[in-house]
Amino acid sequence: MTSGFLKSEEVPGRRHRFRVMGGGVGRGHAVYFFGMFFREILMKERQEILVGLLGRVFRYLEEAGRPGTPVVDYQAPESLRQKMDLTLGAEGLPEGQLLQLCEDYLQYSVRTGHRFFMNQLFSGFNFPAFLGEIVTAATNGSMYTYETAPVATLVEMEVVRRMGELAGFQNGNGLIVTGGSNANLVALLCARHHLFPDIKAKGIRMRSPMVIFVSDQAHYSFFKAANVVGIGSDNVVLVKSDRAGCMIPEELDGEIRQAVQNGKTPFFVGATAGTTVMGSFDPLPAIAGICETHGLWFHVDASLGGGFLLSPRHRDLLKGCNLADSFTWDAHKLMGIPLMCSVLLTQSRDILYHACSSEGGDYLFHDYDNADFDLGTKSLQCARRVDALKLWLAWKCIGDRGYAERIDRLVELAGYATHKIASHPQLELMRPVQSIIACFRYRPEGATDLNGLNLALRERLATEGKVLINYTHLNGEMVLRLVVINPDLTERDLDTLFETIVGTGEELALAAARADEKS
Numbered sequence: 001m002t003s004g005f006l007k008s009e010e011v012p013g014r015r016h017r018f019r020v021m022g023g024g025v026g027r028g029h030a031v032y033f034f035g036m037f038f039r040e041i042l043m044k045e046r047q048e049i050l051v052g053l054l055g056r057v058f059r060y061l062e063e064a065g066r067p068g069t070p071v072v073d074y075q076a077p078e079s080l081r082q083k084m085d086l087t088l089g090a091e092g093l094p095e096g097q098l099l100q101l102c103e104d105y106l107q108y109s110v111r112t113g114h115r116f117f118m119n120q121l122f123s124g125f126n127f128p129a130f131l132g133e134i135v136t137a138a139t140n141g142s143m144y145t146y147e148t149a150p151v152a153t154l155v156e157m158e159v160v161r162r163m164g165e166l167a168g169f170q171n172g173n174g175l176i177v178t179g180g181s182n183a184n185l186v187a188l189l190c191a192r193h194h195l196f197p198d199i200k201a202k203g204i205r206m207r208s209p210m211v212i213f214v215s216d217q218a219h220y221s222f223f224k225a226a227n228v229v230g231i232g233s234d235n236v237v238l239v240k241s242d243r244a245g246c247m248i249p250e251e252l253d254g255e256i257r258q259a260v261q262n263g264k265t266p267f268f269v270g271a272t273a274g275t276t277v278m279g280s281f282d283p284l285p286a287i288a289g290i291c292e293t294h295g296l297w298f299h300v301d302a303s304l305g306g307g308f309l310l311s312p313r314h315r316d317l318l319k320g321c322n323l324a325d326s327f328t329w330d331a332h333k334l335m336g337i338p339l340m341c342s343v344l345l346t347q348s349r350d351i352l353y354h355a356c357s358s359e360g361g362d363y364l365f366h367d368y369d370n371a372d373f374d375l376g377t378k379s380l381q382c383a384r385r386v387d388a389l390k391l392w393l394a395w396k397c398i399g400d401r402g403y404a405e406r407i408d409r410l411v412e413l414a415g416y417a418t419h420k421i422a423s424h425p426q427l428e429l430m431r432p433v434q435s436i437i438a439c440f441r442y443r444p445e446g447a448t449d450l451n452g453l454n455l456a457l458r459e460r461l462a463t464e465g466k467v468l469i470n471y472t473h474l475n476g477e478m479v480l481r482l483v484v485i486n487p488d489l490t491e492r493d494l495d496t497l498f499e500t501i502v503g504t505g506e507e508l509a510l511a512a513a514r515a516d517e518k519s
């Protein structure tokens with residue numbers, strides 16, 4: 001049976017499936033009522049699928065909290081390709097089969113809500129934000145105009161206003177962007193536009209290369225931003241940090257003077273509040289003073305550390321951030337919002353508009369009463385996903401006070417972990433801990449190849465799905481990087497973690513010793 005309104009296809013061994021084609025009203029009452037009838041069946045089927053999926057998702061989320069659930073059912077790529085049919089084909093599947101595909105996806109994905117998902121600067125599950133994601137997907141708004149996304153626009157404006165207030169920006173502005181990396185990029189663009197406005201239209205025609213300054217602990221996104229904004233990654237000067245991972249202000253001042261002497265044009269300093277590897281905080285007041293002296297744009301990358309502004313107890317880590325010209329804050333890190341949720345705040349009300357707006361787009365932006373509410377005019381994106389709703393709902397539900405408690409608790413737990421590491425005979429704390437990240441390694445007595453051992457240990461934990469914990473190198477020494485960011489973590493979990501690490505390490509050391517004996 002085929003009509004303009006509805007098409008049904010016979011699938012052997014299965015129920016009919018229907019596609020509502022739209023239009024067709026007026027082709028006769030019979031077809032119309034038939035259409036309504038099948039539409040109702042389709043809606044009923046979809047409702048069943050949706051309820052079934054939500055049930056499965058709920059179980060998946062609930063399992064992550066249970067002891068013994070692995071962080072991941074790890075499969076190498078070839079094996080994963082065999083377990084799931086990933087190929088796309090010409091024929092469509094009935095919608096009912098989507099459930100199994102989603103089930104497979106859940107089965108083999110990393111459970112980032114798991115308390116032993118410690119690999120990255122996010123972990124855990126946020127229920128109100130999750131509801132926000134569902135509503136965001138259902139409404140599928142786009143943030144360019146108030147007309148297209150009225151509620152989302154006001155919600156984003158409120159979130160940005162509140163974050164700006166916490167950062168101490170008096171009459172600032174801001175925008176949700178696609179990540180901390182992009183926030184840093186847009187900040188660099190704002191700085192370039194502020195100091196060299198002609199470049200926007202004319203391109204770069206400077207004889208003296210522009211240079212920017214970040215610490216040697218800064219995030220790698222500054223190299224990318226320097227590439228995109230036309231500065232060149234070679235013109236990113238890495239300022240020395242101290243043993244705790246904080247930028248040394250005297251070094252910064254020296255590097256700036258040196259650059260000027262070498263005929264370069266300094267214009268931007270990116271301080272970090274909460275470094276990616278160690279969770280360290282650069283001394284913002286001193287850096288602000290140096291930027292003031294040399295007339296440079298002062299940016300604070302608080303992708304990780306922004307959340308500390310919510311804690312009266314730890315807010316001082318960011319002391320001086322109110323002096324910044326721009327500020328990056330990832331709500332998907334300490335605030336536990338699902339990816340992505342990143343905000344760029346600016347001290348100036350209109351720099352985002354001047355730096356990011358362009359000609360064209362009159363098909364989209366019309367001069368009318370609400371033009372100030374068309375956030376798209378200050379964005380590098382055209383269509384822009386609604387990332388504000390999930391944050392707004394979570395913040396509404398948790399409140400400033402709830403967030404303060406949560407963040408204080410994380411710092412407390414990181415302190416507990418630090419103490420455990422420092423007092424354990426087979427663990428070694430590699431750097432002082434300033435906030436929520438502890439760099440350490442497994443060091444059994446008499447072991448020689450500590451890098452190799454820790455690498456093997458970390459791989460074993462990951463492929464067995466016990467713990468996902470990342471690593472990096474500090475001065476050539478491999479360190480495990482414990483990120484205490486999951487709000488459900490407890491002291492008991494941390495005890496289990498260290499027992500698991502040491503236990504697995506002992507197994508590996510024993511196996512290595514046996515292999516040595518044999519050879």
Ligand SMILES: *Cc1c(COP(=O)(O)O)cnc(C)c1O
Nearest residue numbers: 179180181219274275276303304
């Ligand atoms: C995580 C992080 C970034 C990058 O943020 P994304 O949202 O992952 O792009 C930038 N800077 C710092 C200090 C970070 O910790």
